[in-house]
Every structure is written in C-alpha cells, then in structure tokens.
Amino acid sequence: MTMEGFRVLDEKTLREYIKATPSLASKLGNEVDNFKIKEVGDGNLNFVYIVISPSGSVVIKQSIPYVRCIGESWPMTKERSYFEATALKRQHGLSPKHVPEVYHFDRTMSVIGMRYIEPPHIILRKGLIAGVEYPSLAEHMAEFMANTLFYTSLLYLTTTQHKTAVAEFCGNVELCRLTEQVVFSDPYKISEFNHWTSPFLDSDAEAIRNDKILKLEVAELKSKFCEKTQALIHGDLHTGSVMVTHESTQVIDPEFAFYGPMGFDIGAFLGNLFLAYFAQDGHVDNTNDRKTYKTWIMDTITDTWNLFYKKFTSLWDIHKEGPGEAYLHEIYKDMELWSLVKQKYMLDLFHDSLGFAAAKMIRRIVGVAHVEDFESIGDAVKRADCERRALEFAKNLMKKRRNFNTIAEVVSVVQ
Amino acid sequence: MTMEGFRVLDEKTLREYIKATPSLASKLGNEVDNFKIKEVGDGNLNFVYIVISPSGSVVIKQSIPYVRCIGESWPMTKERSYFEATALKRQHGLSPKHVPEVYHFDRTMSVIGMRYIEPPHIILRKGLIAGVEYPSLAEHMAEFMANTLFYTSLLYLTTTQHKTAVAEFCGNVELCRLTEQVVFSDPYKISEFNHWTSPFLDSDAEAIRNDKILKLEVAELKSKFCEKTQALIHGDLHTGSVMVTHESTQVIDPEFAFYGPMGFDIGAFLGNLFLAYFAQDGHVDNTNDRKTYKTWIMDTITDTWNLFYKKFTSLWDIHKEGPGEAYLHEIYKDMELWSLVKQKYMLDLFHDSLGFAAAKMIRRIVGVAHVEDFESIGDAVKRADCERRALEFAKNLMKKRRNFNTIAEVVSVVQ
C-alpha cells in the first residue's frame, strides 16, 4: 500500500479534513466552524479523536504506519485500518446493537469515522476494576459473538463466499503475525519485550519457559490460530475493546480481524474476565471486600458461555436448511444426529475457547502487554500474588481443557 | 475469468497453436510440419494430447469450462488450469524427480504444455490392477509428499508467505466445492449422482446413510478440508494421478490443489492403495492367486507412511532453525520437547490421513466416481464382495482412527 496522499493528522489538520468531508461534517450538523476535538487514544496502536459540535458528534480513528506506543522503530502497516473498517461494517451489519456504525472510511488516509459511543459508556476493563456490575453484559456479548461468528462461518456461508472472504482477510497478515508473536511465542521464550512483576514472578516466568506440556499445548493453539479459517473473528476481543453502560454494550477495535478460530474471540473475552476476577483481591479496601463482585464476574463468565451456546445453536437451528454448506440438512436431519452434531461442534469450540482463554491470560502476565486490572494494584507483592494465582489457573486450564464439559466445571475450579 | 480469446482445441487447431508457440515448437525440435497428435484424456474433466515429432515430444492439457464426462450441463471453471499449472510448477520445484516440468502455460486458453511422461510409464492404478510390483513406489511417493507438504507449510514458510499463498489458492474454490460434494456429502445422502453395485450393495449404501457416528466423523473431516490451511495439497492424489515404471514415479494432475489438510493427500494415496488391495480377490485367476501381491500392497502402504514420517521429520529437523514460524527453535530446542512436538504433530497427521483415506474409499464405492480396480471385476457378485469388505474396513477406519498409533496396527486389521 502506497504512502502517497497519506499524512498523520493532528488537531489542526483533522479540522480541515472534517470540513472537507461531507460524510463527517454532516454528522456534526455541518457546524464545521464550531466543533471540539479531543484525542483519547489509550490503545497501543492508533490515534482516536472525539469530535463534538452542538448538534452532533463523530469519532475519528487514524492508523499510522508504526506501533504508536513504541514509535517508528516498530513499523506496522496502516492498512490494518482497512481491515478494521471492513470488519466493523460487517459486524455492525450482523450485530447492529453492539457495534458502532461506520460513517466514513478513507483508505489512503487510514481514517475511520464512526459513531461516538457517548458517556456514560466507559471501557469495560475500567468498570471491572472499579467493581461495577453490568447486568446485561453476558447477554450482549453472547449475542455479539453468536451473530458475528455464526454468520461468517461455513455453518451459514457457502464455500464460495467463505473462501472469498478468507482470501481478503489474509491481507491482514501483519496483525496476525503480531498476535502470533506476543500471544503464542514471546511468553514461552526469553524476549526483550517480556516483563513481569519482578522479582516475585521470576521463577514463575521461568517455569513457563520450561513447561514442556504447556509448550506442546500452546503450539497446537498457535497452529489453530494460523490455519483454522473458521469464521471472521474480531481478533482482539479483550475487555479493553468493549465499551459499556448499565444498559449498553459496544464492541470496538477489530483491527486484528481475520478468518481464524472462533475460540480465539470467545477465549479472549472469557480469559480477560478471569484476569479481572483474579485481580479483585488487589482492589479490596475497607469499604468493599469484592466478594459479591467476584461472584458476579464468575456468573458473567458462566452466563456468557451458556448464552452463547444457546444463541449460536439456535441460529444454527434456524438456518439448518440455509445456504451453509458444512452440514447439509439432508444428511443431518435425523433429530438424534442433529443433536449429536451440535454437541460435538460446541464441545470442540468450548475446548478451543478454554485453550485460547488460557493463552491470553498467560501473555498478559509474563508477556509484553499487561492489563490495567493488575497494573493498577500498587503493592507489588499483592499484585504478584494475584498474578500468580491467575497464572496457575491458566496453565492448568490450557493443559486440562479437554477434561471440562461445562463452564460450571471450570468456574468451580476457581471458586 | 473472461472467455474472450478462449476456444476448445481439436487436433487441427492444436497443430496451429503449437506452430505459433515457440516454447512448444522448440520441444519438438521445431519440426512443426512433422509431428503426431494423439488425444489420451482418460480423466473425467479435461483433454490431454500427446504430441510427438521425430526429435521431441510434449503433452498438452486443456481445461474446458465444464466437466468433460458430463458435458456442458455441469459447468466447471476452466481457471482450474491456472491452479494446476501453478501447483505443477511449485511441486516440480520441490520434488523435481517426481513431477513433470511445465514448458508452457496459457491462461486465456487454459493450456498447459508439459513433459511427456513416456512409455513404459503407465497409470499406477492400471499397474495395480495388473498385479505389477513397483519397488520404489513407497519411497518416491513418500519423497513427493514430504517435500511438497513440508515446504508449503508453516513448518517452513513464514506467516506472510503462507497467507499470501493461501489467499491465491482460495481462488480454486470451484474444485474444492466439487470435492466437498462428491467426497464428503453425496455418499452420505440420496443423490442422483451416487451409484453402487446394485442390488448387492443396496443395504450397505443405505447403512452408510444411516450411520450416525460415521456421519459425525465425516463432518469433522469435511470441516478440516474446508478450514485447515495446513499446506499446498495436490487435492486429487489417487493412484490415477500417478504414472510409474519400475524405476520412476511421476505425479500429475494437481488441478484440485489448494491450501488444505496434509492428511487429505496422504489419505488419498493410502486409501486408493487399500482399494487396490481389496480389489485383488476379484482379479485372481488360475495363474495368480494374488497372495504375494496383496502382501506387496500392504508393505507399500506401511512403507509409504513410515518413509513419509522419516523424510518429513528429517526435513523438519534440518530446517528447525529456518524461516518457519510455527515452532520457533528457541522455544522447542530442548531435545525431549522437540521429540514430543514431532510425535504429537505426526500422530495428529496420521489420524487425519486415516480419516481421509476412509472417506476417499467410501466415496469410490457408493458415490459418483468409481475406480477401475473394482469396475474391472466383471462378476458383480464377486465385485460386490470385494467392495463390501473395503467398505467395512473404511467405516471402521474412519470411526476408530484415533485408536491407531502405527500403520502396522492398521495393516494388521486387514490381514
């Protein structure tokens, strides 16, 4: 992709850009001389601007050709913006209540204009740290995952549609490579990028590098990540990619989207809820022992999987005579067989999800990018304790994932 | 793909075409007024011409925009020729002794010019029916499969190379769909295309359509076929795609090539050897009880897998610090772990191969396209007996494949 015509925007040039772009200006009620711009990008990669006029608003996200938090020394194609815009539109189409609408996309400039997810929405991870319950979270996330994963899989698509889409998203390879490195490789070897709560976790990090069974398992998961084109996955579905209020759940930031294993999305979300759970003891104070909240997190994990199971299999039921070419109705219409098919598919998916959940947890404790859930625990000893328990659980989960048949069994290991 | 400039060649127009094409004429020593053309296509899909002058030879293969043996009522993109040419060149590069060289490719005309695999080469399937032993067959096929599969997998390629190639071969979707239909779907349902040795196998065919466990297993295999982009596979590696002499083994006809599960190729070859085995009792006559030959086939099956295992893992050893991104040396260098990694990978591949072998066997007995091994048994009762035994073995193999640890165990089930 050429750099011609590309320039990194700042507040001033963004103002000009918006003025010159009707699809953006119209969202501000065309009040092009009366809007405020605020840069809010807290992510590692991109710039995000909130733009508000008296009669409207828009969010502008620009990708730059390197990793923002590292600098130009770590180049990263700005074409990720194209895949983010494409995935956002597809996911909005499939789950409109839980994905912001895209108003504008400029491939040359790597600029996405989308709905401003207004306050009181906050990033879910921050809510989890603050101890806020979101009663519809499980339901909404189950709906988002069921819709986006089911409708982009061979359970719904024809082979022709599927292979066309797979081919297109192969183009997002640089982002896939980044995941391969930071999730499936770096935590299992010595790497300049790794860090952890040292010296407390030094031997834990070393133990991971020496754990043969764990490394066998993570190799299998990595292969699935690289080779299994099961559905259009979000690719970065942690609790920092979800914005919430009491009533609303919005999924953003699918720049890592590609055709991969469904369990990677489900695992990312569940794994990050587990991280939130293990961090709770570090957030206890005189006013709140977090016990109730820990129970709520565990219930949310349970409900997310169980509701996902229900929604996904009922989409499958609804479309069992649809265009999907994986399980032809004529072959699988016998009631008992149909039920066995679904059970087997969902159990495999469950085991994938648990494996990826574990991989996502481990990498957040001994890899390059950590999570605020733990980072916000000031006392290093306390933090290391929380992290160690999360790590032990994750290791066990990755190795024993095939022994679990229900999410209740997984949760009971923790509680 | 446009049809502009495309026309179906016949002997007369092919003659003009060769005259006008230096890369072909030169292979005939430029004796463009003195060569013979013979159409030999015995396949289901395409036209193949042998062209011989006093000082050279060439084979011309042309794809037409429908299935040759059915006619224009079953359209099939002639673009398969592009994927065949691309795969042939790649496979020739990786296994030059066992793949004919491509001299010429014309995408508009869907014409491939390649080395003439001269007599006494014959199609392996015909040799197997005639009861001819090929002492190097296992070794050669193991080499072909090890080289073509290893070097196109993530064990050797970077993610970037792999995803680029995956995307390109997604274009061969029509041929993938055909396989999905005739291998993984039609045999398990009532289909106008299915046939079998009736009435003798009527209840056997029905039993397959009613076998829930079998249908669960074939669904898993079908998903792997559609979703697992493990390597550039030949896609149609039966014994009709191999030409042999006592000393030479040549693999042709990779028009079904795409990034799929390695086990599909290995299984196609092994499965067709098993078919040849089960057909032998139908070829017994006064002069030959075929007992020795049956043993040779079983030994060839055993050797093929064991030599493949050896060659594939030693390529992996040689390139363990190479560009492949799946198993980074730094993570897996511990000797015991390295050995575990290979064992696990190869056992999974073994189970895939057995599953696909079984699927390929079943479809040749109750599906649309049968094999000469059985078709050439004139006595229908005898033929049905052979086919039934093959079918029972295949069903058992598909269901129990995960219980086998070595090829010797599989072979001992038969003998």
Ligand SMILES: Nc1ncnc2c1ncn2[C@@H]1O[C@H](COP(=O)(O)OP(=O)(O)O)[C@@H](O)[C@H]1O
């Ligand atoms: N549509 C939006 N509405 C409101 N805030 C947003 C929106 N998109 C992003 N943000 C804010 O910007 C931050 C970074 O956005 P994100 O898409 O996650 O970027 P990155 O790819 O750099 O992680 C988010 O955490 C959120 O606070």
Ligand SMILES: Nc1ncnc2c1ncn2[C@@H]1O[C@H](COP(=O)(O)OP(=O)(O)O)[C@@H](O)[C@H]1O
């Ligand atoms: N390079 C070759 N040299 C000699 N004979 C060949 C060659 N390629 C094909 N043939 C002959 O033509 C037949 C059909 O070729 P094949 O490539 O299998 O076509 P199809 O795709 O229609 O099955 C083969 O079975 C073989 O007898």
Ligand SMILES: [Mg+2]
């Ligand atoms: Mg983000």
Ligand SMILES: [Mg+2]
């Ligand atoms: Mg992001």
Ligand SMILES: [Mg+2]
């Ligand atoms: Mg052929």
Ligand SMILES: [Mg+2]
């Ligand atoms: Mg053929």
Ligand SMILES: [Mg+2]
């Ligand atoms: Mg062919």
